[in-house]
Amino acid sequence: MLSVESLQMNLSSYSSILGRRMVKCEWNLKFSVSPWLFSSKKSTTSIATFASSSELNGASISVAEAESSSSISLCRDSPISGSMEQVMVEYIFGRKKATEVAHYVWKHVVQKGDAVVDATCGNGYDTLALLKLVADKTQRGRVYGMDVQKIALESTSSLLDQFASPNEKELVELFVMSHSQMEDIVPNDVAVRLVAFNLGYLPGGDKKIITRSETTVLALEAAKRILTPGGLISIVTYVGHPGGREEFEKIEEFASRLPVEGWNCCKLHTLNRPLAPMLIFLFKR
Known part of the structure; x- marks a missing residue:
């Protein structure tokens, strides 16, 4: 068993081909791995690495060498095992969006009782998902939701009426406003665990009403300020509509400037579907 105390990776471009589907992940990661994550005394699940080589503590180790000598294993109680692993595989094979x-x-970031922000409510599916993550009997959790279109919040409210209990609905506050103004509705003493963006236009709505790069960058700056350490900014962005490509490029520029000492930034998208949604995660240490 290879003992690892600190793992540093700077993988600028990673491509894999599985089942004729290509997925590209661009990671800028630098993190410390707790001793409990890698242990020879616990039952473990092996990690298969799809790369020609990797850097580990300054040494280059090929996959063949890793298999023939020491292998890195992941404890079963790791937060990236189980369902998350399955979902990523299904995404690679085109079975998950x-x-x-x-x-x-x-699910691996938000806890019961947390405060979260849905910066673009749309038809309410993200709002509902966030509510189910924070709601419990203590009634301490909060979901702050916003959208510039009143019709979007009406759709969100209707969805909550169908799938949330009256007690759960009390945890949701909805506002007709721009995502760039989120600091106006989140109390100063509230530590926000997650801010979610699903950009573009309202599905089924007016496609001329879209999120724009200028206000989205302002919203990201606001999210950065209100996010607690250990929190996440989650972004789904689209490039198939007018203005979408520019918005994505501004987001990528914003994320690239975040200091590696305080942030881990990851982009996930499909190579052979150039107009497919892009998924971006900005994790605050």
Whole structure:
């Protein structure tokens, strides 16, 4: 068993081909791995690494070398095992959407009683998913939701009427406003665990009403300020509509400037579907 105390990775471009489907992940990761994560005394599940080589503590180790000598194993109680692993595999094979991957990632960040923000409510599916993650009997959790279109919040409210209990609905506050104004509705003493963005236009609505790069960057700056350490900014962005490509590029520029000492930034998208949604995670240390 290889003992690992600190793992540093800077993988700028990672491509894999599985079942004729290509997925590209761009990671800028630098993190410390707790001793409990890698242990020879616990039951473990092996990790298969799809890469020609990797950097581990300054040494280059090929996959063949790793298999013939020491292997890195992951404890079964690791937060990235189980359902998250399955969802990622299903995404690679085209069986899961980017939004579904996002929802599973949220489960490993958000806890009962947390405060979260849905910066673009749309038809309410993200709002409902966030509510189910924070709601419990203590009634301490909060979901702050916003959208510039009143019709979007009406759809969100209708969805909550169908699938949330009266007690759960009390935890949701909805506002007709721009996502760039989120600091106006979140109390100063509230630590926000997650801010979710699902950009573009309202599905089934007016496609001329879209999120725009200028206000989205302002919203990301606001999210960065209100997010608690250990929190996540989750972004699903689209490039197939006018203005979408520019918005994505501004988001990518914003994320690339975040200091590696305080942030881990990841982008996930499908290579052979250039107009497919792009999933971006910004994790605050």
